[in-house]
Amino acid sequence: MSDALLIREDSNGVCQLTLNRPDAYNSLSMELMKALIATFDEIAEDLSVRVVVLRGGGRGFCSGHDLKQMLGEGEEEYYQCTFDTCSELMQRIVNLSVPVIAQIHGVATAAGCQIVASCDLAIASDKSRFATPGVNIGLFCSTPMVALSRSVSKKHAMEMLLLGDMIGAERAWEMGLINWVVDDEHLEKKTREVADKISASSRKAISIGKQAYVRQIEKPLNEAYTECSRVMTENMMTHDAGEGIDAFINKRKPNWQHR
Template identity: 80%
Template sequence: MSDTLLIREDADGICTLTLNRPDAYNSLSMELMQALIAAFDAIAEDIAVRVVILRGNGRGFCSGHDLKQMLGEGEESYYQCTFETCSTLMQRIVNLPVPVIAQVHGVATAAGCQLVASCDLAVASETARFATPGVNIGLFCSTPMVALSRAVSKKHAMEMLLLGDMISAEKAAEIGLLNWVVPESSVGQKAGEVATKIAASSRKAISIGKLAYARQIDKPLEQAYIECSRVMTENMLTHDAGEGIDAFIHKRKPEWQHR
């Protein structure tokens, strides 16, 4: 196992990012968050990448912030920098031009649960567990709340935030935090199948659609339709839209140029 905090592997348009702090349950140290931000910045400019899988080494996905590091620093300016860096990381995922799939096993708690909520799709093992348990240590999960409240309904979000209890993968799927729950032996396979299907599509079309979703979701209905009508017009003018429509009409496989 590499000593690198974050491992990147690329194959067939799929970029796999592996959190690699297994002895610390892949907790988000400042250095790991910075490595993730740098990786997402590079991926945004890499036309060869169509989709990202985010996973963790060791016994769990991610246990949240590295509290030992935070207490060791003990300065207000460091705490502010930590939470601002984390917020930047989550926004990088949301604004990335390609989808990010969370591949979850073990625990995903606090900022680790925030990571899952920030990703576009999520697959988890049947034994995975999720929580925003900050209330139990006197530190309400306010920044995880931002992502969680956009992924699940208000009452489910508040249940997790106020009680701080672990919930099962089945419950997480029921409330909308996960897309798929599979046996632990199949979680990597399922994430790969989903990623492969996405990677077969036009990167340009996926990028346009993902970013448009984020822009329209909080707009009033009329403004959302105005925005998305503009986006569809923009999409129609791309090379890949013309190629895809022609391929459909002539019953052939499209040849994407991702432009």
Template identity: 85%
Template sequence: MSDTLLIREDNDGICTLTLNRPDAYNSLSLELMQALITTFDEIADDISVRVIVLKGSGRGFCSGHDLKQMLGEGEEAYYQCTFDTCSTLMQRVVNLPIPVIAQIHGVATAAGCQLVASCDLALASEKSRFATPGVNIGLFCSTPMVALSRVVTKKHAMEMLLLGDMIGAERAWEMGLVNWVVADDELEQKTAEVAAKVAASSRKAISIGKQAYARQIDKPLAEAYAECSKVMTGNMMTHDAGEGIDAFINKRKPEWQHR
């Protein structure tokens, strides 16, 4: 297990992916990013998986890019490959048909913070810390900025990007970077509860909704409503919508077929 960069565990529709480079604070080596992309592509077509929990092993969630690896290579083409792969990874998270939940303990910095911002939901330990500290080493966090600027306000994003300071979990919650802050010893349980609630829903409905959200968010109001009116019409034609409505009317538990 110690030699496995990414550990996958599946249980009752919940797929838990553990970043497994504890000695390097789960930094995103090129190999780990590629492993994540490959696994996300496999999960996208796996109807048995309805939600993903992403977490880190060891003392922290993810410290960002593996700077030692990058400096060891030292070539522009390698840097471009690294950042392109990272951009592909983050877009995979956003474009997956099912939700991704970040479970954060310890630090989530630079590309690790970017990963949190890219996830659909995020739960943080009260002792977790976040930063986009590139300015401290002469490397502005430009790619983390893309994800960060889409989940927090402009001034909050620029505060993190320009100062590069660590912020605590409560401050991250105030900014909208995370959904919940819980005690260290409650993080696993609370994440499991949230994941189980998502997994209990129709995968088909969740997939339709997540993808529609991404399409409508930047549209003008009238276009967004036009888009989502079509989406809901299509959703009404699915098996699970009919099943869910019938179950509601007849006061019974729905039996999803995820189609």
């Protein structure tokens, strides 16, 4: 495997990003977080990408922040910079114009669990495990809480945050943290099937819809409907909406132009 902290592979509209710190369970060093931010910025401008798959190399998905690096620095300014950078990364995932799918094997803990909660979809191996265990080391998972509380119910989020226990994939699915649990040997196949299905749709429509979802979810009901009525009107004016409707009426396959 490459020495790069982050490995990017593109194929048929699917961009696969592999966290590549296997000896450290892909913990989020400052360098890895900055590499992810830079890559998401590149993807945002790359119209050939229609969906992103985020996965971990080695034995697990991501174990959270690199605590050894943080303690080695040992200064308040560095800690603030670390958590600010992590927050910036999570917002890049949420605000990216194309969907991001987490492909999880092994552990996804603390900021690793935060990544899963920030992604649009999550597919996990039946052997994967999840936790926000900061309370066990005197460091409450406050920034992971932001993503977790927007992904699962209040009581499920507080269960994970207050107990800090490791939960299995089935429990994570019951909570709504992940979408699918599959046999470990089928994880990559299932992820690719989901990614390919999204990639086959209009990038323009998906982008409009994802960004509208992020904007409307925190609005009062009437404001959300006002916003999304405007968005659907905007969407109707695109080339792909006209193409898709015509293809549906005439029972043919649409020819997306992604505009």
